[in-house]
Amino acid sequence: MTYQFDFSSLWAYWPEFLQGAWLTLQLSAVSTVLGFVLGTLCAIGRADGPPWVKFLVASYVEVIRNTPLLVQVFIVYFGIATLGIKVSANAAAVIALVVNVGAYTCEIVRAGLESVHKSQLEAADCLGLSKPQIYWHVIIRPAIERVYPALTSQYVLLMLASSITSQISAEELTAVANRIQSDTFRSFETYIVVGIIYLALSFVVRIGLWLFGLAVFVRKRKLGTAL
Amino acid sequence: MPSFSLVHLEFLGWAALWTLGLSAIAFIGGGLVGFAVALMRISPIRWLRYAAIGYIQIVQGTPLLILLFLIYFGIAIAGFQEVPALLAAGVGLTIYSSGFLAEIWRGCLQSVPKTQWEAAECLALTPWQRMTRVILPQAMRIATPPTVGFLVQIVKNTSLASVVGFVELAQAGKLINNSIFEPFTVFMVVAAIYFAICFPLSTWSRRLERKLNVSRR
Structure with missing residues (x-):
């Protein structure tokens, strides 16, 4: 092999790499938060909604x-444009990622909701908790606490999958890399x-979500036990 | 301007066959490599274990897209001029699926109770006999549902092979769209074909899982 590796020409680009990483983190963070909300609502709809909502969510x-x-990214970006609505590449990327991760979140959260034992609901009923109280304290919070590790893995995968949005030239790390490699002709080193x-x-992301979990699930942190 | 017609549908049909072929290559290659890595991951030899952990972490921690780019440009650097896109895509997807299958199968191998491993050893079975006669038959039952589930991931991820110039379903959709510019129709049809491939697999995986969990119902 006669190829000479040359990483030195990439040094000049470190602010751009950093910028790209930051953009990827932002893109993933927005998609994660919105996707989580969408997915949780869908999971609740699928568990307790009227039949047509259940069917729709399924x-x-x-x-x-x-x-x-x-x-999905292509459909959102090119498809929406032909319907007459103009969206930027970044907005299309966020929409596609949110819709995508919402479905996975829904499946994961649903498993959590199903794992809440019936006796817990009966106990909450006997204690005279209102329906919203039961939902919040007895169903949703324990359910999410239980499936939190699975959600964490899913959101790490989302961060990696956000690289796909470079295909519609949304601004993130892979798109930055594509630009740098066509500037420097140092493709292998760039990637x-x-x-x-x-x-x-x-x-x-993994460590950040773990710390977030520690901060949010107080009971688990204080008792150190699984639910 | 021509609109979406049977000719295009036929083109997509052929591309779908390439998607299936590439998925098969990725699954078989990834299965072989992944099984070896899974065995390394539970090996009593420490450096083998660490090598496997490192491999899995790297494959699962980088996007498939970057992996494909690396292989595409890496092959050119290694001195090969004309590399068939099928080879580049096949190698990339093989590495990708081996990283995930190794972790799935490691879990299945380790979920066989420890007493089974010990009993096999007490009966003086060789490591090979222990693996093939005692552990694998039990682990494979547990491994089937998640493996079929992962097949869906493989089929979906072959869509990224378009970046190394391989014409599979997604790339075919892009080509057709470039000529007739009806993105909504074209990509909806492409999505429908993917769905037709993946949905039976998902359903099958779920059914297998239910069957496995009969005792827990």
Whole structure:
């Protein structure tokens, strides 16, 4: 092999790499928060809604989980444009990621909701809790606490999957990498650097979500037991 | 301007076959490598275990897109001029699926109760006999539902092979769209074909899982 590796020409680009990583984090954070809200609402709708809501949510989840994110991104970006609504690449990326991760969140949270034992609901009823109180204190919070590890993995995957949105030239790390490699002609080195950045980001996201879990699930932190 | 017609549908049909072929390559290749990595991951030899952990962490911690780019440009650096896109895509997806299958199967192997491993050893079975006669038959029952579930991920992720110039379903959709510019129709049809491939697999996986959990119902 006669190829000379040359990472030195990439040094000049470190602010751009950093900027790209920051954009990816922002994109993932927004999509995670919105996707979590959407997914949780869908899970509740699927568990307790009227039949047509259940059917609607079930179809939504199945359709999203059985089609590639790349095609979803294309449909949102190019498809919405032909319907006459103009969205920027970044907005389309967020919409596609939220719709995508919402379906996965729905499945995970639903498993959590189902794991709440019936006796808990009866006990809450006997204690005279109102319906919203039961929902919040007895069902949703314990359910999410239980499935939190699964959600964490899903959101790390989302962060990695956000690289796909570079295909519609949304501004994030992979798109930045594509630009840098066409500037420097150092494609292999560029993608090695970006791969390492993604690796670091996935650790950062994992640790961040773990700390967030510690802060939010007080009971678990204080007692140190699983639910 | 021509509109979406049977010709395009036929083109998409052929591309769908390539998607299936690429998925098969990724599953078989990823299965072989992944099984080896899973065995390394539970091996008593420490450095083998750490090597497997590192491999899994790296594959699961970087996007498939970056992996594909690396292989695409890496092959060119290694001195090969004309690399078939099928090879680049196949290698990339094999590495990707091996990283995930290794972790899934490790869990299944370790979920076989420890007493089974010990009993096999007490009966003086060789490590090979212990694995093939005692552990694998039990682990495979547990492994089937998540493996079928992961097949869906593989099929969906073949859509990224378009970045190395492989014409599969998503890329075919893009090509057609470039010529007739009806993105909504084209990508809806593409999505429908993916759904037709993946939905039976998901359903099958769920049914297998229910069957496995009969005792817990």
